[in-house]
Amino acid sequence: MSTLTGTRHLVRLILRRDRVLLPLWVLVLAVLPMSYAASYFALFPTAAERAAYAAGTARNPSIIALLGPVYGESVGALTAQRGGFLLVIIALASLLTVIRHTRTEEEAGRRELLGGTVLGRYAGLTAALLLTYAASLLLGLLTAAGLVATGLPAGGSLAYGLAGALVGVVFATVGGLAAQLTETAGGARGIAIAVLGAAFALRLAGDAAEREWLSWLSPLGWAPRIRAYEGDRWWVLALPVVLSALLAAVAYPLSVRRDLGAGLLPTRLGPATAGRSLGGPFGLAWRLHRGQILWWSVGFGLLGLILGGAAKAAGSSLEGNPQLEQIMTRIGGVSGLAEAYLGATLSLAGLAAAGYGIQAALRMRSEETDGRAEPLLATGVTRTRWLLSHVLFALVGPAVVLAVTGFATGLTYGISVHDVPGELPRMVGAALAQLPAAWVLAGFAVLLYGLLPRLAAVAWAVLAVCVLLGQFGAVLELSQWLLDLSPFTHTPQVLGDHWHATPLWLLTAVALLMAATGLRAFRHRDTPIT
Numbered sequence: 001m002s003t004l005t006g007t008r009h010l011v012r013l014i015l016r017r018d019r020v021l022l023p024l025w026v027l028v029l030a031v032l033p034m035s036y037a038a039s040y041f042a043l044f045p046t047a048a049e050r051a052a053y054a055a056g057t058a059r060n061p062s063i064i065a066l067l068g069p070v071y072g073e074s075v076g077a078l079t080a081q082r083g084g085f086l087l088v089i090i091a092l093a094s095l096l097t098v099i100r101h102t103r104t105e106e107e108a109g110r111r112e113l114l115g116g117t118v119l120g121r122y123a124g125l126t127a128a129l130l131l132t133y134a135a136s137l138l139l140g141l142l143t144a145a146g147l148v149a150t151g152l153p154a155g156g157s158l159a160y161g162l163a164g165a166l167v168g169v170v171f172a173t174v175g176g177l178a179a180q181l182t183e184t185a186g187g188a189r190g191i192a193i194a195v196l197g198a199a200f201a202l203r204l205a206g207d208a209a210e211r212e213w214l215s216w217l218s219p220l221g222w223a224p225r226i227r228a229y230e231g232d233r234w235w236v237l238a239l240p241v242v243l244s245a246l247l248a249a250v251a252y253p254l255s256v257r258r259d260l261g262a263g264l265l266p267t268r269l270g271p272a273t274a275g276r277s278l279g280g281p282f283g284l285a286w287r288l289h290r291g292q293i294l295w296w297s298v299g300f301g302l303l304g305l306i307l308g309g310a311a312k313a314a315g316s317s318l319e320g321n322p323q324l325e326q327i328m329t330r331i332g333g334v335s336g337l338a339e340a341y342l343g344a345t346l347s348l349a350g351l352a353a354a355g356y357g358i359q360a361a362l363r364m365r366s367e368e369t370d371g372r373a374e375p376l377l378a379t380g381v382t383r384t385r386w387l388l389s390h391v392l393f394a395l396v397g398p399a400v401v402l403a404v405t406g407f408a409t410g411l412t413y414g415i416s417v418h419d420v421p422g423e424l425p426r427m428v429g430a431a432l433a434q435l436p437a438a439w440v441l442a443g444f445a446v447l448l449y450g451l452l453p454r455l456a457a458v459a460w461a462v463l464a465v466c467v468l469l470g471q472f473g474a475v476l477e478l479s480q481w482l483l484d485l486s487p488f489t490h491t492p493q494v495l496g497d498h499w500h501a502t503p504l505w506l507l508t509a510v511a512l513l514m515a516a517t518g519l520r521a522f523r524h525r526d527t528p529i530t
Contacts, residue, residue, distance in 0.1 A: 005120035010127035014101050020457050022131075025093045026139045028464045029086060033160070034146030037079040041151065047073065054078065065204050066306045068224040076152045076229025080160050087167045087220050088200055090139065094132050094168040095175030095192040101128040103179035103188045108370045121256045125176055129248070132172040140165025156229030159237075163223035166240035170219045171196060173247040180254040182263040186291070193295070219243060281381050285389035288367075289360060293397050296356050297404045300349060304408030307345045308427070311413045339495045342413065343430065349405045350434025350488060351467055353398035357442030358459045360394040365449055365456045368528045383523050387446075391515055394442040399435055406431025426495065433494045436507035437487035441466070443514035450518030450525070 015022070044050040054073045064070075068084035071077055102125055144161030148154050171192070178192040203221040206214030215221030219240055226236045258264055277283035364387060367373045376386060410427030414420030445459035466486040483489045487507055492499035 003120040003122040004126055005118055006123040007120065007126050007130070010119075010123055011131055014127060014131050017101075018097070018131075021460060022097070022135055024461055024464055026135055026142070028467070029090060029093075029164075030139050030142035030146060031468070032086060033079060033083045033143050034150055036082045037075060037147055037150040037152055040075045040078050040082075044075070044078075050075065050078065064207050066303070068203065068221075069207050071224075071227045072230040074229055076147075076156045076160075079147070079152070080156075080224070080228045083160070083164070084224060087164060087223055088196070090136070090164055090168045091171035091196050091199075091220070092193070094136055094172040095178070095196065096189065097132045097135070098128045098172045098175035099179050099185055099188045099192060101131075102176060103182070104185040107183070107185050122252060125179075125251065125255050129172055129176050132175075133169050136165045136168030136172065139168065153229060155232050159226050159232045159234065160228035162237055163226045163228065166237060166244075167219060167223055169244050170240045170247075173244045173251065177247050177251040177254070180251055180258065180263065181265045184263075187263070187265075190291070197299075281376065281386045281389040282392065284376075285393055288363065289390075289393040289397065292356070292360070293393070293400055296397070296401050300352065300401050300405045301408045304349070304405040305412050307342070308409035308412030308414075309416060311342050311345075311409075311416070342409065342427065343493045343495050346406070346409065346427070346431050346434060347470060347488060347491070349402060349431060350438055350491065351463070351470060353401045353405075353434065354438035354441040354463055354466070356401055357394045357398045357438050358445045358463060360390065360397050361442050361445035361449065362456055362459065364390045364446075365453055368453070371528070374528055377527065383527075384519065387450075387519055387522055391446055391519075394446065395439060398438040398442065399432065402431040402435055402438070403428060430494050433504065434488070434491055436504045436511065437491045439511035440487040440507055440514070443511035443518070446518035447514040447521075448518070450521035453525075 040050070044053055051073045054070055054077075066085060067081050070081040105124070140161035140163075142161075143164060144154075144157040147157035147160065174195050175188070175192045178188040178195070181191060182188050199218040199220045202218035203215050206212060206216070206218070206221060207224075215225070222236055222239050226233050254264055275283075278287065364373070367390075373386065377383060406428035407424065409431070410424035411420065413427060414423035417423065441459065441463055444462060445456060448456045448459055466488055469483055469486045470488055487510075490503045490507060492501070492503055
């Protein structure tokens, strides 16, 4: 029997299981760069306007720290820089996909069942890597095709698309290696995300401090240095290919030298007896969710520091372009350009917080399908208490993330305008104003879990629609009825002079109603439903 026997069947199985999620993240991430290019063509039709924009926003140190360097003043160069943070999202999606179909499968016991069939020892890892590599490359090609369709040169578009695709390939392999090191999926995700964080920190430090050698140490720093549309240095593409091959050369031998279900790193033993906090479902839910709350808060706190520091310079760079001023004002909801910029960025934080709420709500689905919910529900724990323990963190988690984001944004923006006591509470309030809309999406995820658990992942598709409407609705001047489909459209911009709290109460009521309906449905359906 070959070491790869059964790989094709495992690929088909993964495709079936990810038939919604995989196309979703590929298509959304492929559309975003195209929309960036289209907006730049519309907003900066002349070279002089692009040069002024590049001299202001695109070359602002805070923006460079967040997105990466800009190597020209063409629409292509500006688009390549604007898509810099997408590299982090591509890397995250890739490593999570590989870990979900390797270590998570082992932890749930499904890989052991499959191993009892005719399955080669390298088949599991190979299937997960091949599918994620293919998805990354498809994403790159779709990105290139979309950019060419907007009018950008084919060579630069292909270079940019392949650069993003190879970032996905590298971090897919990082995920495959991390899956061999620890016996839990959570531990593997922690290792892989820590590597991604270190890569981002190196890239950020190198670009912000103009120490290019630091950026060359990071896989996230290689993609910008291809200089798409400004020279197209194709040889840089060899670096992620070589690194991926080296990582795979380590991961494959490790995958067969360990026992099934075990990891290479020693498992840290917990206490002999559980603490009193684990005596109920809420303590257990806190144990399951606390790591996510911590890392999301740290990440968005750092992001808030960067965005707040860039607000004043970003607002100044928008002056003189009436069309861009109008769009930013429409997105941000206020007339001051710096505050319009802050309103727009905090609305993005609201969308991200909604993603956390969905993730926390869908933790119930994974607990059920992995067989951990049923033993708990067989004890004195009622279905209501078990579900509410997770719903609590689906509501509290986004609040913590947004509060931290607002605090960090207000701190750095307040320092830049010399008014920390005044700006800090304003930015915290503006961030928390996004919370009811985020709760609506979390409530929708609970509703789906209770009524149609097999379709619970559709909540991510709804979030993707909200992202597209929020990011491109104002630029494309879509009809108001279409924009109103997103709960974030109804969020008042509290940075403005006049706003009403009524939409916030209505959105909160809708979220609670959907969550209550999901709870009622869960109490009356069978469990588990797999």
